[in-house]
Amino acid sequence: MPTRSLLASIVGERYVLDDEESFLVYGRDEYPRAFSKPRAVVLPANAQEVSEVVHACYRHGIPITPRGRGTGLSGGALPLHNSVVVSLERMEKILEINEEDHLVVTQPGVIVKNLHDAVEAHDLFYPPDPASLESCSIGGNVAENAGGPRAVKYGVTRHYLLGLEVVMPGGQLCRLGGRVLKNTTGYDLPHLFVGSEGTLGIITSITLRLIPRPRLTCDLLIPFASLDKASRAVNRILMDLGIIPAVLEFMDAHSVAAAERMTGQTFPFSEAEGHLLIQLDGSSETEIEKQAAALGELCLTLGADDVFIAQNSATRDRLWAARRAVLEACETTRPATELHDISVPRSRIPDLVRQLQTLTAPLGVDVACFGHAGDGNVHVALMSDDPSSFEEQLEVLNRTVAHTALALGGTISGEHGTGAVKKTHLDQALSPLEMKLMRSLKAAIDPQGLMNPGKIF
Numbered sequence: 265m266p267t268r269s270l271l272a273s274i275v276g277e278r279y280v281l282d283d284e285e286s287f288l289v290y291g292r293d294e295y296p297r298a299f300s301k302p303r304a305v306v307l308p309a310n311a312q313e314v315s316e317v318v319h320a321c322y323r324h325g326i327p328i329t330p331r332g333r334g335t336g337l338s339g340g341a342l343p344l345h346n347s348v349v350v351s352l353e354r355m356e357k358i359l360e361i362n363e364e365d366h367l368v369v370t371q372p373g374v375i376v377k378n379l380h381d382a383v384e385a386h387d388l389f390y391p392p393d394p395a396s397l398e399s400c401s402i403g404g405n406v407a408e409n410a411g412g413p414r415a416v417k418y419g420v421t422r423h424y425l426l427g428l429e430v431v432m433p434g435g436q437l438c439r440l441g442g443r444v445l446k447n448t449t450g451y452d453l454p455h456l457f458v459g460s461e462g463t464l465g466i467i468t469s470i471t472l473r474l475i476p477r478p479r480l481t482c483d484l485l486i487p488f489a490s491l492d493k494a495s496r497a498v499n500r501i502l503m504d505l506g507i508i509p510a511v512l513e514f515m516d517a518h519s520v521a522a523a524e525r526m527t528g529q530t531f532p533f534s535e536a537e538g539h540l541l542i543q544l545d546g547s548s549e550t551e552i553e554k555q556a557a558a559l560g561e562l563c564l565t566l567g568a569d570d571v572f573i574a575q576n577s578a579t580r581d582r583l584w585a586a587r588r589a590v591l592e593a594c595e596t597t598r599p600a601t602e603l604h605d606i607s608v609p610r611s612r613i614p615d616l617v618r619q620l621q622t623l624t625a626p627l628g629v630d631v632a633c634f635g636h637a638g639d640g641n642v643h644v645a646l647m648s649d650d651p652s653s654f655e656e657q658l659e660v661l662n663r664t665v666a667h668t669a670l671a672l673g674g675t676i677s678g679e680h681g682t683g684a685v686k687k688t689h690l691d692q693a694l695s696p697l698e699m700k701l702m703r704s705l706k707a708a709i710d711p712q713g714l715m716n717p718g719k720i721f
């Protein structure tokens with residue numbers, strides 16, 4: 265039977281797409297250099313339809329690529345090997361918000377910002393906040409173990425997962441974990457699916473833990489003349505003050521310049537080499553004011569040029585809009601760019617930045633570094649005005665970034681995943697035994713290799 269008829273018999277004609285325009289949309293994610301034409305795109309309405317689609321593909325040996333909202337940056341949702349894209353975008357209902365047990369049960373296609381707004385209306389809080397939260401799905405966040413600025417205090421997606429419903433590669437619907445905070449019943453299978461990038465099954469329902477919503481926030485922008493000074497300040501804030509800020513981000517001068525180019529707005533103190541963007545949160549105004557004063561004083565003694573406190577929501581929004589724009593700005597405001605998402609122990613951030621600048625300067629490439637100073641997850645944008653020589657050098661440049669991160673005790677991806685893009689460096693980041701264990705897990709769960717082929721390995 266042709267693939268279209270097979271899929272349409274489950275979801276209806278309207279929800280199978282096989283026109284060129286749809287292929288252009290679903291044949292890529294936000295990693296800009298890759299495209300792969302899907303065999304077809306199918307949009308199931310519920311878990312039962314997902315299960316039937318997967319079972320039908322399994323019987324016919326057709327590979328599948330699960331897709332949330334296609335905002336991934338590592339080519340995870342690329343339909344390689346002529347696979348069928350199973351898009352979860354129609355499954356966008358929040359099924360339950362439970363105030364007593366502090367949990368939410370949601371379908372995978374819900375946009376993360378909508379989930380935030382819905383639980384916050386109940387005075388509850390789901391902290392993971394990827395910069396893409398207005399467009400990415402919660403299913404994609406689980407599949408990538410997404411993080412965000414608040415990870416330094418509140419952790420990443422993994423830390424909120426209680427249970428999942430998953431369609432396994434043969435089509436069986438399977439419940440993993442549950443609704444309890446503590447659970448040591450057998451292997452921790454739900455967490456095996458966190459960060460599995462659609463290679464083990466399709467997530468059709470997610471149960472997440474929530475916490476009480478902090479009522480107040482205070483945002484500070486602190487410019488430093490050098491990135492070294494800014495980095496030292498990060499460690500001292502965490503060690504000396506006895507507080508963990510909700511957000512502790514940094515941006516170097518190249519990142520700020522890119523954000524300014526894209527937004528057309530000037531950033532305060534934009535000439536500084538290193539900026540810290542910090543958010544304090546809590547429920548007592550006096551306590552937050554005390555913390556902000558102590559933090560500002562400490563940074564000034566450590567060489568900060570100034571301490572700028574956002575006094576109103578307009579200023580706060582402007583600062584955060586600039587921070588959220590940096591990634592896209594680095595990618596779009598220069599003719600040739602490549603983005604990395606590496607992690608190093610946070611004390612090594614200055615070494616990382618310095619070494620990358622030294623290694624890439626002879627190649628005529630600029631490096632912008634920004635991201636999550638509090639947890640050592642650094643986004644590195646390689647940027648050039650000469651696309652043809654950049655393409656020629658790209659392999660060397662990518663290897664340089666990966667090697668530098670690994671040599672500093674770090675790793676090649678902090679939150680964007682391995683996908684189709686980072687897999688070339690995976691065997692340098694993991695030991696042979698780790699690789700073997702991971703391959704065995706994949707083979708045990710998906711012996712036919714039909715679930716998101718060509719990813720991770």
Ligand SMILES: Cc1cc2nc3c(=O)[nH]c(=O)nc-3n(C[C@H](O)[C@H](O)[C@H](O)COP(=O)(O)OP(=O)(O)OC[C@H]3O[C@@H](n4cnc5c(N)ncnc54)[C@H](O)[C@@H]3O)c2cc1C
Nearest residue numbers: 332333334335336340394395401403404407410411462467
């Ligand atoms: C401007 C911008 C900023 C970003 N900022 C951040 C950030 O701060 N932090 C961060 O972590 N990421 C960030 N990202 C990356 C991206 O948004 C995340 O990886 C996000 O989790 C992807 O969600 P998605 O719904 O778009 O998933 P997709 O891109 O559609 O898919 C991502 C992967 O998940 C799999 N998948 C999706 N849904 C399911 C499912 N239901 N079941 C099984 N597998 C599934 C896919 O097969 C694929 O491998 C950013 C991206 C952009 C473009």
